[in-house]
Amino acid sequence: xxxxxxxxxxxxxxxxxxxxxxxxxxxxxxxxxxxxxxxxxxxxxxxxxxxxxxxxxxxxxxxxxxxxxxxxxxxxxxxxxxxxxxxxxxxxxxxxxxxxxxxxxxxxxxxxxxxxxxxxxxxxxxxxxxxxxxxxxxxxxxxxxxxxxxxxxxxxxxxxxxxxxxxxxxxxxxxxxxxxxxxxxxxxxxxxxxxxxxxxxxxxxxxxxxxxxxxxxxxxxxxxxxxxxxxxxxxxxxxxxxxxxxxxxxxxxxxxxxxxxxxxxxxxxxxxxxxxxxxxxxxxxxxxxxxxxxxxxxxxxxxxxxxxxxxxxxxxxxxxxxxxxxxxxxxxxxxxxxxxxxxxxxxxxxxxx
Amino acid sequence: xxxxxxxxxxxxxxxxxxxxxxxxxxxxxxxxxxxxxxxxxxxxxxxxxxxxxxxxxxxxxxxxxxxxxxxxxxxxxxxxxxxxxxxxxxxxxxxxxxxxxxxxxxxxxxxxxxxxxxxxxxxxxxxxxxxxxxxxxxxxxxxxxxxxxxxxxxxxxxxxxxxxxxxxxxxxxxxxxxxxxxxxxxxxxxxxxxxxxxxxxxxxxxxxxxxxxxxxxxxxxxxxxxxxxxxxxxxxxxxxxxxxxxxxxxxxxxxxxxxxxxxxxxxxxxx
Ligand SMILES: Nc1ncnc2c1ncn2[C@@H]1O[C@H](COP(=O)(O)OP(=O)(O)O)[C@@H](O)[C@H]1O
Ligand SMILES: [Mg+2]
Numbered sequence: 001x002x003x004x005x006x007x008x009x010x011x012x013x014x015x016x017x018x019x020x021x022x023x024x025x026x027x028x029x030x031x032x033x034x035x036x037x038x039x040x041x042x043x044x045x046x047x048x049x050x051x052x053x054x055x056x057x058x059x060x061x062x063x064x065x066x067x068x069x070x071x072x073x074x075x076x077x078x079x080x081x082x083x084x085x086x087x088x089x090x091x092x093x094x095x096x097x098x099x100x101x102x103x104x105x106x107x108x109x110x111x112x113x114x115x116x117x118x119x120x121x122x123x124x125x126x127x128x129x130x131x132x133x134x135x136x137x138x139x140x141x142x143x144x145x146x147x148x149x150x151x152x153x154x155x156x157x158x159x160x161x162x163x164x165x166x167x168x169x170x171x172x173x174x175x176x177x178x179x180x181x182x183x184x185x186x187x188x189x190x191x192x193x194x195x196x197x198x199x200x201x202x203x204x205x206x207x208x209x210x211x212x213x214x215x216x217x218x219x220x221x222x223x224x225x226x227x228x229x230x231x232x233x234x235x236x237x238x239x240x241x242x243x244x245x246x247x248x249x250x251x252x253x254x255x256x257x258x259x260x261x262x263x264x265x266x267x268x269x270x271x272x273x274x275x276x277x278x279x280x281x282x283x284x285x286x287x288x289x290x291x292x293x294x295x296x297x298x299x300x301x302x303x304x305x306x307x308x309x310x311x312x313x314x315x316x317x318x319x320x321x322x323x324x325x326x327x328x329x330x331x332x333x334x335x336x337x338x339x340x341x342x343x344x345x346x347x348x349x350x351x352x353x
Numbered sequence: 354x355x356x357x358x359x360x361x362x363x364x365x366x367x368x369x370x371x372x373x374x375x376x377x378x379x380x381x382x383x384x385x386x387x388x389x390x391x392x393x394x395x396x397x398x399x400x401x402x403x404x405x406x407x408x409x410x411x412x413x414x415x416x417x418x419x420x421x422x423x424x425x426x427x428x429x430x431x432x433x434x435x436x437x438x439x440x441x442x443x444x445x446x447x448x449x450x451x452x453x454x455x456x457x458x459x460x461x462x463x464x465x466x467x468x469x470x471x472x473x474x475x476x477x478x479x480x481x482x483x484x485x486x487x488x489x490x491x492x493x494x495x496x497x498x499x500x501x502x503x504x505x506x507x508x509x510x511x512x513x514x515x516x517x518x519x520x521x522x523x524x525x526x527x528x529x530x531x532x533x534x535x536x537x538x539x540x541x542x543x544x545x546x547x548x549x550x551x552x553x554x555x556x557x558x559x560x561x562x563x564x565x566x567x568x569x570x571x572x573x574x575x576x577x578x579x580x581x582x583x584x585x586x587x588x589x590x591x592x593x594x595x596x597x598x599x600x601x602x603x604x605x606x607x608x609x610x611x612x613x614x615x616x617x618x619x620x621x622x623x624x
Contacts (some may be wrong), residue, residue: 215483217473220462224470227459234421234456235526236442236471294461 031288032300066309083293096258126251130244227294379426450531460512
């Protein structure tokens with residue numbers, strides 16, 4: 001080939017203009033740092049003002065509370081990194097449990113069959129959300145707002161039609177109950193503290209999400225799709241498949257928590273879950289996820305969920321009126337949005353030199 | 354860069370063979386006609402230059418080859434088979450790599466992730482195969498150095514690079530992944546003199562490695578330095594289509610500048 005064209009002499013062999021960024025700069029460029037600092041501050045604050053919080057047992061109760069939001073938030077965070085929203089994530093949890101409970105109770109079928117059926121149903125809703133978004137180009141905020149209302153209405157309407165009330169019959173005597181209860185809603189003792197199994201599931205899903213986002217090509221594609229979908233498509237990223245997959249992950253983890261709720265309480269209120277979609281989004285944003293997509297990580301979202309779990313319980317431990325909790329969440333959200341904006345600016349600002 | 358090109362070039366390429374053949378290709382965006390009756394052949398070992406003013410339809414033409422949107426008139430053959438790409442992935446799988454004018458990179462992602470986006474290196478198969486992060490960082494850094502671009506930190510978000518540097522990453526990426534055809538849409542528009550020179554050298558090296566190159570520009574001087582074949586578009590139609598032997602730089606320049614209209618104008622101005 002052309003021997004005449006050599007490596008341009010202009011290419012310095014050594015990175016003479018390379019700078020090593022100071023640790024503070026590198027730390028601040030990570031999405032979860034703001035959340036971590038906030039979590040530590042809040043943790044210390046409640047250790048001081050809420051004596052009841054100062055025991056391992058309360059700490060694990062906090063972890064349990066965090067996991068019930070944190071599991072779905074794992075997927076919502078990934079979806080938001082991919083540049084989309086899902087407002088149906090709160091009610092689909094209830095839908096999942098209702099489908100399982102009523103289908104099996106009315107027909108006298110093994111609960112495991114109903115759980116699988118419910119999973120298929122939830123994945124189908126996730127697929128539909130994703131398909132409508134990528135097909136129509138309508139913002140996911142609107143599409144899933146629609147799904148949210150449909151599911152909210154159907155949860156109540158169908159439950160009333162089938163059972164004549166707004167709650168499902170107790171299922172704890174049915175076939176398959178023991179197995180599902182062990183998977184989704186059991187707990188075990190370590191010394192004097194009770195560990196709920198959802199805490200372990202939560203850790204597992206966070207680890208899996210962190211692995212996918214940082215170490216696999218699908219993770220790369222999720223960031224790209226959220227950061228700049230057109231550029232991603234131009235270099236061969238299957239943008240539509242990635243987005244549909246993300247919506248289906250949300251409905252999968254929604255189903256998972258739905259199973260937990262059903263087997264923990266054995267009966268479900270059809271009106272549950274409304275409003276939780278915002279808690280997932282808040283956990284993700286407090287954890288450093290950008291609302292506009294393309295930035296965030298799994299650990300940050302987990303810390304966001306932990307902040308939620310900690311404050312919602314510690315306000316009670318401190319003996320305060322629990323109504324303040326929502327006000328607190330709102331303040332956290334506003335602070336987080338501002339910190340995120342600052343961190344994003346910092347991480348994309350031109351480096352020195 | 355020559356080694357990158359010859360290592361990655363498809364060994365089955367034979368100089369002069371047609372890689373992409375367009376016949377009477379047309380494209381409309383709704384009611385807007387962007388292209389009409391385009392006949393163009395991209396041959397291995399040749400640089401086909403497409404020139405034209407802003408809005409002439411140059412980008413529309415290459416986006417058809419790149420699979421970004423399909424044509425709606427005429428036929429396009431790749432390696433002798435008629436195709437109509439429905440996604441850029443299909444085009445890439447035929448060994449066609451494109452540097453777009455307007456779709457370059459994902460700003461918030463690291464330089465090396467951008468370099469390998471869509472063509473990541475993994476160990477193992479399946480969706481959960483792990484990324485070979487160390488290899489990708491090393492290769493991206495090496496390939497950028499070959500272009501004379503030394504980024505401060507291969508892990509920095511690509512949005513922190515200058516426009517010219519970003520353009521170079523996009524070009525280095527296409528050179529690395531394009532095995533048969535390399536398409537460059539106004540690659541020198543955002544660059545300084547030195548980096549334009551590097552890009553022109555790359556273009557020549559790709560040609561010498563046997564690739565078919567489509568070079569889009571509105572600068573006839575740049576085109577004439579590397580081109581084997583010249584097509585000038587005006588309002589979506591080809592107004593000139595000549596081999597290098599049949600056309601000189603002055604004719605290209607005159608056609609680009611408005612051709613006869615300019616001669617008329619100069620007469621008027623001299624009065
Ligand atoms: N996505 C689009 N939708 C509608 N019109 C478009 C689109 N892309 C390009 N055009 C129109 O097609 C014509 C050719 O554009 P383009 O191919 O980008 O020109 P060039 O690259 O030569 O400057 C222009 O009139 C432009 O406005
Ligand atoms: Mg153009």
